[in-house]
Amino acid sequence: MTEERVPIVERILNANDQLAEQNKARLDRAGVLAVNIMASPGAGKTSLILRTIEALSGSFRLGVIEGDTAPVTIDAEKVLAAGVPAIHINTGGGCHLDAVMLGDALTRLEAEKFDILIVENVGNLICPAAFKLGTHSNVLVASITEGDDKPYKYPKMYRNVDVLVLNKIDLLPHVQFDMDYFRRGVEMLNPGLTTFLVSCRTGEGLERWTEWLAARRKR
Amino acid sequence: MTEERVPIVERILNANDQLAEQNKARLDRAGVLAVNIMASPGAGKTSLILRTIEALSGSFRLGVIEGDTAPVTIDAEKVLAAGVPAIHINTGGGCHLDAVMLGDALTRLEAEKFDILIVENVGNLICPAAFKLGTHSNVLVASITEGDDKPYKYPKMYRNVDVLVLNKIDLLPHVQFDMDYFRRGVEMLNPGLTTFLVSCRTGEGLERWTEWLAARRKR
Numbered sequence: 001m002t003e004e005r006v007p008i009v010e011r012i013l014n015a016n017d018q019l020a021e022q023n024k025a026r027l028d029r030a031g032v033l034a035v036n037i038m039a040s041p042g043a044g045k046t047s048l049i050l051r052t053i054e055a056l057s058g059s060f061r062l063g064v065i066e067g068d069t070a071p072v073t074i075d076a077e078k079v080l081a082a083g084v085p086a087i088h089i090n091t092g093g094g095c096h097l098d099a100v101m102l103g104d105a106l107t108r109l110e111a112e113k114f115d116i117l118i119v120e121n122v123g124n125l126i127c128p129a130a131f132k133l134g135t136h137s138n139v140l141v142a143s144i145t146e147g148d149d150k151p152y153k154y155p156k157m158y159r160n161v162d163v164l165v166l167n168k169i170d171l172l173p174h175v176q177f178d179m180d181y182f183r184r185g186v187e188m189l190n191p192g193l194t195t196f197l198v199s200c201r202t203g204e205g206l207e208r209w210t211e212w213l214a215a216r217r218k219r
Numbered sequence: 220m221t222e223e224r225v226p227i228v229e230r231i232l233n234a235n236d237q238l239a240e241q242n243k244a245r246l247d248r249a250g251v252l253a254v255n256i257m258a259s260p261g262a263g264k265t266s267l268i269l270r271t272i273e274a275l276s277g278s279f280r281l282g283v284i285e286g287d288t289a290p291v292t293i294d295a296e297k298v299l300a301a302g303v304p305a306i307h308i309n310t311g312g313g314c315h316l317d318a319v320m321l322g323d324a325l326t327r328l329e330a331e332k333f334d335i336l337i338v339e340n341v342g343n344l345i346c347p348a349a350f351k352l353g354t355h356s357n358v359l360v361a362s363i364t365e366g367d368d369k370p371y372k373y374p375k376m377y378r379n380v381d382v383l384v385l386n387k388i389d390l391l392p393h394v395q396f397d398m399d400y401f402r403r404g405v406e407m408l409n410p411g412l413t414t415f416l417v418s419c420r421t422g423e424g425l426e427r428w429t430e431w432l433a434a435r436r437k438r
Contacts, residue, residue, distance in 0.1 A: 042365025145364035146261025
């Protein structure tokens with residue numbers, strides 16, 4: 001029975017990757033930059049998106065795709081309140097977005113209208129790392145309060161991202177967090193990873209992140 | 220094709236539940252209390268376990284089962300350093316423990332030797348809620364720094380637990396967290412849920428949690 005199941009899984013993964021390539025080709029034809037933001041629950045994905053909207057919505061046509069495991073549109077409503085088009089994907093209990101869901105959202109949001117599309121994945125450090133969406137950059141938002149051991153404990157996520165945004169640095173004086181230990185873990189898995197230290201609460205460090213994103217779009 | 224897959228999933232879930240019942244019967248025969256601790260990455264599961272060991276290892280024979288998504292034994296080593304037997308389950312990228320894994324760990328750890336077994340599930344607010352293990356209580360560790368909207372966004376987890384430990388209350392002065400909004404979300408999903416407000420860093424509030432756990436064992 002196990003032997004029968006393996007090729008089925010293989011085909012599903014391949015189908016996802018093929019659809020991810022189709023999503024990317026569609027975005028490229030329209031000149032749209034798409035970034036996939038992943039994190040633990042509460043690390044600050046939505047806060048980072050709202051800060052990014054503040055900084056860039058005057059210069060770029062931004063759109064946001066919000067993935068959630070439940071039919072709760074809290075995050076999408078925050079984005080809409082900030083004046084940016086947003087769409088909510090309810091995974092129905094699923095622990096990650098996939099390329100099918102993104103493809104559907106691209107159509108419903110009319111992706112071609114935008115310069116930059118920000119995709120907020122489901123809050124989870126495990127499953128989202130295994131499913132390509134067809135976005136151009138995979139961004140991990142980590143937070144100081146999660147602890148300095150997370151690269152060691154969630155290696156697949158840290159290994160597969162293109163950018164790391166380390167949030168909540170304003171809380172460094174109030175928690176135990178060994179930055180050297182954290183950095184060594186990241187460096188072991190993903191040498192030279194582009195990293196931004198920020199506080200979405202105070203605004204510290206965010207200019208470098210938004211400059212990076214804007215430059216990525218202009219290329 | 221969907222019609223063919225549904226009954227397969229059904230059988231897998233039933234098999235898990237059956238094995239969970241076997242695990243529970245085994246624990247009951249030996250008079251062992253087992254608790255399943257779930258949380259986001261970094262909410263403080265391991266810190267809570269270490270504080271619990273401090274408080275209760277003089278009075279109870281404690282054992283710990285550490286679930287992780289990677290072959291990284293950081294947490295199990297911390298428990299061993301605190302003088303308590305521990306075993307590490309590597310889910311190999313899987314996002315939750317299941318009853319098969321727990322059953323195997325019970326045998327390897329010789330579960331019958333203990334009064335209280337603490338199971339640390341994989342850091343994830345989604346998948347662990349869907350798999351019974353056969354433990355007597357499901358405990359959710361939430362943290363102030365994750366934000367006050369988490370009950371609304373992860374309803375299945377909040378609905379299915381028996382106890383909530385809200386950790387990192389020492390950081391309340393430093394973050395935005397609307398306790399009333401959080402509590403309303405919890406109450407809507409899980410009315411009257413036993414809740415402990417604690418700080419594993421300062422020790423505040425932990426006596427009530429450890430007293431609850433000790434009383435649960437003595438019944």
